[in-house]
Amino acid sequence: MQSRNLNVDNQYLQASTPLARAVKYLLQPLLMIAVLAFWLADPGNPAAFPLAIVSVQIVLGLLERAVPARPGWLIRGRQMLLHVLLVLLLSVATVMVAGLYDELLADPLSRLRANLGLDVWPHHWPLLAQMFMVFFLSEFIWYWFHRAEHRWAIVWRLSGHGAHHSFKRLGALNFGLNHPLEMFVLVLPAALVELTFGVGIAVAGAAILGTTQASIAHANLDLNPRGIGWLFTTNTYHIHHHSAVLEESNTNYGCSAIIWDRVFGTFADSRTAEAGTGPTEPSLWEKFLMPLREPADTAIAPGERG
């Protein structure tokens, strides 16, 4: 199967209808509050994560169809079905990788905690405060992992991160369209925080907030980045990271929290003309093989530029 020149229509529509304006200013804060309230109602419920994320995806998916920012980015029919199946499959892989890290890292990291006197986690703090600590600490680690993926060709290849960037049309589902190899990177930050500090149940809330945020960050909607965008990633910022232009792609590494980009000087606030790794979108098979072979027209892979 060959790369497809999709001739993607990247035209951006500003919110102009009452629904689109309500979505622009209210959707992100309301979704964040809703998933956290849902989690706090029963913090130990293992069904909270899948229920919250499926609900978030349904809300975002319906709104993308009603008031898309870029109508040319909407996908339908068999391709939509394929993406849903891939995200479900990759979500199972994520759970398995998390279990593997638990198996491999729990003992050594709890010994490290004891030896280095890292038994400092404030378990007596309100659960919400603990949750935000896990969220921002995990995002700090992810920021540097992600920056390394874009800095060094070997890390880019081994993580398969190019596959996530190769989509020319983005939507909320793209949060989960990652190379299977990247699951090992995506799950690691929260696992390190959880197992190093012996956090407990607050990790579940951080996972729900982080995945909700990653879903919103890819959404094909006109969302307001002001105010909320001081701490949290908005889709304006993250879609800029998905730009097909190298200098634009090397910004905004925080997929859920943007604060670390502001602290470490990689923040950019600008509209994005075109997404992807280059002018064409690789086929599914070519995406899968990206750790071995970079598409010929890539413009954003580290070390591949001429």
Ligand SMILES: [Zn+2]
């Ligand atoms: Zn990236």
